[in-house]
Amino acid sequence: MNRRALLGLGACAAAVAACPALAQGSDKPIRFILPISAGSGVDAIVRAAAPALGKAFGQPVVIENLPGAGGITGAAAIVKAAPDGLTLGMVSNNHVINPAVFRKMPFDAINDVTPISVIGATPLVLVANPKLPAKNVQELIALLRAKPGGYNYASSGNGTILHLADEMFLDEAGVKARHIPYKGTGPMMTDMIGGQVEMGVIxxxxxxxxxxxxxxxxxxxxxxxxxxxxxDIPTIAEQGLPNYAVEGWFAVIGPAKMQPADVQRVHGAVVAAFGSAEVREAMDRQGNVIRPTTPEQAASFFRSEAARYAALVKKANVTLE
Structure with a gap:
């Protein structure tokens, strides 16, 4: 092998070493698993960020929707994947709610994943059919108090964050209403508009x-x-329930036992992508607030949220097989 060939090989090796994505094989795509159906809020978030994520990773990003069992199906696929940084997922509140709701779980929602970052949150809003004679929180409370259990509220399913957000409101207000669970936000919203159910958080x-x-x-x-x-929409807290606060957060996770270097690499790419101008603009249009955490902060947040929702689930007596 002549001197020119050796110099050429040395230059190639230096280029690969200088680019972490190439060093790990840029031909291998990043698999992003979403434990929810296409068209949902988290799905819209990840798809809006996908081009920026691919650019930040230096690798293609493939989005895979694996809905089912309140998010357990998709999360199980993340848990079972190799901890090499090539399989990631975006989860929401339901990930830490499920252990308190389901009697049996195929994995540990806290210890079998590697939290990378809680990226941000989507605002939730309590809405009502306009025929309901209540225009604000105090009028709604008065209505529910005058007729205990006489009104219905909808949710996207038993034990979901939307269900628990409704239960939190009723608990804070000291009133009662009947729960009507739906299979997803689409049919729930259709029936609220049609007047079959009076209200719900979405x-x-x-x-x-x-x-x-x-x-x-x-x-x-x-x-x-x-x-x-x-x-122009006031918060429930400022309308007389100061302790009421809940939002739909979303976070990037990987399988357990990821190497620290891989965690930092993924965290850097995710923060860069969601900090880009195009993704920020898309998130603003969707109404999402972006405030990425560190991996350590994400792990602590998962534990505190799990404890918070476990107490609420117990109080609301929500249990699924």
Missing amino acids: ALPAVQQHIKSGALRAIGLCGAQRSPAAP
């Missing part, structure tokens, strides 16, 4: 057009602060 991006058209009435935002995407 993600702001999913329902904002119906609020603007008058098909549904916004009673109050569920978060601690108003949303820049809907600044």
Whole structure:
């Protein structure tokens, strides 16, 4: 082998060493598993960020929807994957709620995953059919108090974050209403608009057009602060329930036992992607708030949220087989 060939090989080796993505094989795609159906809020978030994620990783990003069992099906696929940084997932509140709701779990939602970052949150909003004679929180509470159990509220399913957000409201207000669970937000929203059920909590991006058209009435935002995407909608907290605060967060995770270097590499790419101008703009349009955490903060957050929802599930007596 002549001197020129050796120099050429040395240059190639230096280029690979300087690019972590190439060193790990840029021909291998990043598999992003979503434990929810296409068209949901988290699905829209990841698909909007997919081009920026591919650029940040230096590798193709393939999104795979694996819905089922309240998110357990997709999460199980993440848990079983090799901890090499090539299989990741985006999960939401339901991931830490499920252990308190289901009698049996095929994995440990806390210890069998590697939290990478809690990326941000989607505002939730309590809405009502406009025929319901209540325009704000205090009027709704008075209505429910006058007729205990006489009104219905919808959710996207037993034990979901939307169900628990409703239960939290009823608990804080000291009132009662009947729960009508649906299989997803689509049919739930259709029946709220049609008047089959009077009210329910839902993600702001999913329902904002119906609020603007008058098909549904916004009673109050569920978060601690108003949303820049809907600044005219007051929070439930500022309408007399100061301890009420819940939002739909979303987080990137990987399988357990990922190497620290892989965790940092993935974290850096994810933060870079969601910090890019195009993704920020897309998130603003959807009404999402982006505030990425460190892996350590994400792990602590998962544990605290699991404890918080476990207490609420027990109080609401929600249990699934």
